[in-house]
Amino acid sequence: MAGFTFKGGIHPYEGKELTKDKPIRRFTPQGEMVYPLSQHIGAPAKPVVKKGDRVLKGQMIAEAGGFVSAHVYSSVSGTVKSIGKHRVATGDMVQSITVEGDGLFEEADPLPIGEIEDMSKQDVLDAVKLAGIVGMGGAGFPTHVKLSPKDPDKINYCIVNCSECEPYLTSDYRRMLEEPEKLVAGLKIILCLFDHAEGILAVEDNKPDCVKILKELTFNEPRITVKALKTKYPQGAERQLIYATTRRAISSAMLPADAGCIVNNVDTVVSIYHAVIEKRPLTERIVTVTGDAIADPCNYLVPTGTSMQELIDASGGFKVKPEKIIAGGPMMGFAMFDTDVPVIKTSSAITCFSRDEVARYSESACINCGRCVDVCPGRVIPARLADYANNHDEDMFLKYNGMECCECGCCSYICPAKRQLTQSIKTMRKLLLAKKKK
Numbered sequence: 001m002a003g004f005t006f007k008g009g010i011h012p013y014e015g016k017e018l019t020k021d022k023p024i025r026r027f028t029p030q031g032e033m034v035y036p037l038s039q040h041i042g043a044p045a046k047p048v049v050k051k052g053d054r055v056l057k058g059q060m061i062a063e064a065g066g067f068v069s070a071h072v073y074s075s076v077s078g079t080v081k082s083i084g085k086h087r088v089a090t091g092d093m094v095q096s097i098t099v100e101g102d103g104l105f106e107e108a109d110p111l112p113i114g115e116i117e118d119m120s121k122q123d124v125l126d127a128v129k130l131a132g133i134v135g136m137g138g139a140g141f142p143t144h145v146k147l148s149p150k151d152p153d154k155i156n157y158c159i160v161n162c163s164e165c166e167p168y169l170t171s172d173y174r175r176m177l178e179e180p181e182k183l184v185a186g187l188k189i190i191l192c193l194f195d196h197a198e199g200i201l202a203v204e205d206n207k208p209d210c211v212k213i214l215k216e217l218t219f220n221e222p223r224i225t226v227k228a229l230k231t232k233y234p235q236g237a238e239r240q241l242i243y244a245t246t247r248r249a250i251s252s253a254m255l256p257a258d259a260g261c262i263v264n265n266v267d268t269v270v271s272i273y274h275a276v277i278e279k280r281p282l283t284e285r286i287v288t289v290t291g292d293a294i295a296d297p298c299n300y301l302v303p304t305g306t307s308m309q310e311l312i313d314a315s316g317g318f319k320v321k322p323e324k325i326i327a328g329g330p331m332m333g334f335a336m337f338d339t340d341v342p343v344i345k346t347s348s349a350i351t352c353f354s355r356d357e358v359a360r361y362s363e364s365a366c367i368n369c370g371r372c373v374d375v376c377p378g379r380v381i382p383a384r385l386a387d388y389a390n391n392h393d394e395d396m397f398l399k400y401n402g403m404e405c406c407e408c409g410c411c412s413y414i415c416p417a418k419r420q421l422t423q424s425i426k427t428m429r430k431l432l433l434a435k436k437k438k
């Protein structure tokens with residue numbers, strides 16, 4: 001099989017055997033549902049309901065707070081219990097709407113979206129916006145904005161990130177196996193928007209079954225190709241994916257569209273299908289519940305707003321007390337200290353480990369082995385950047401291209417001195433990005 005790839009990267013333990021053969025189970029929540037108003041990059045959504053209102057499944061409860069924002073929909077029927085701060089997986093307290101579900105799942109009318117044959121490009125964009133779709137791979141960038149580049153005629157590639165390179169995660173894998181038709185149909189909808197683009201389904205070669213299914217499905221689709229990428233972390237990071245599939249390089253100062261590319265992940269593309277063809281807003285996503293501390297690891301189709309604790313309980317709870325619970329996967333996810341937090345549009349996984357290996361490490365002095373440089377896909381010098389970050393030297397951090405780091409974690413993973421390089425670099429990047437925003 002071919003091996004499209006990028007420079008650098010690592011081969012961590014995959015851990016996917018825990019859930020890769022577990023078909024997606026539909027999860028029915030019992031408890032209260034919590035819908036944060038910021039589940040995306042951009043302005044928070046604004047509530048359009050008030051305490052005591054009855055809401056239906058698929059009813060808008062908060063409208064986008066600007067162009068770069070997204071609507072929020074209830075995923076159950078019930079009553080609005082409160083609007084106020086609630087903890088989310090990052091640990092932050094975020095303004096949220098809490099709905100007491102009534103167990104009836106009574107549905108609102110379908111979204112007022114026409115038939116695809118009669119839709120203009122603007123109608124398709126409006127449908128994506130109306131459905132509240134955001135990048136579900138983690139970033140949460142509103143999809144209607146991503147699909148509206150300055151010059152659509154200059155887009156040459158619409159890439160679907162089917163790599164799922166993050167260890168332990170299998171939600172995209174199961175979606176590709178179980179609903180590949182929706183994925184291909186979703187990509188065809190995206191291609192309607194870009195007359196000069198070809199579609200690429202980019203799959204890591206550790207998923208040969210998905211490559212085969214997608215190749216069969218797109219055999220008669222002249223605008224779509226399936227590319228098997230070398231299995232290597234972080235193959236699915238946007239810049240690395242673009243380079244691996246098109247040989248086009250972008251920097252942190254550029255958008256993918258500047259290089260003629262649009263990238264979306266699997267669940268996002270399927271949500272576009274749901275919106276345009278089935279006229280359904282984004283109210284559910286697939287979540288992998290996994291790790292060696294979970295009794296019955298599994299993939300679930302979960303209504304947004306569901307408590308992560310409910311999902312852990314549905315998986316038989318913990319077979320051993322976990323030392324670490326991560327929202328997402330072990331490389332890019334973040335440690336949680338509270339599991340009573342909602343599944344949101346960007347929640348891909350809950351990973352529970354019996355041992356917190358990282359906490360056991362103690363850092364020692366750099367031995368100048370250069371391994372962090374070898375694996376860095378951002379082509380920077382992690383050891384030096386971490387020093388600048390630890391010394392709060394913003395000028396040198398910028399001079400040595402600290403903003404090109406994609407926070408993949410490869411340098412920390414490979415470092416024999418167990419230096420927490422990514423953590424230091426990440427903290428400095430966050431600070432500089434916040435300054436830039438001001």
Ligand code: SF4
Nearest residue numbers: 376378405408409411
């Ligand atoms: S410096 Fe950033 S991009 Fe490079 S390996 Fe470390 S985390 Fe990844």
Ligand code: SF4
Nearest residue numbers: 366367369370372415
């Ligand atoms: S991998 Fe660790 S020890 Fe080696 S050069 Fe980088 S920071 Fe130093």
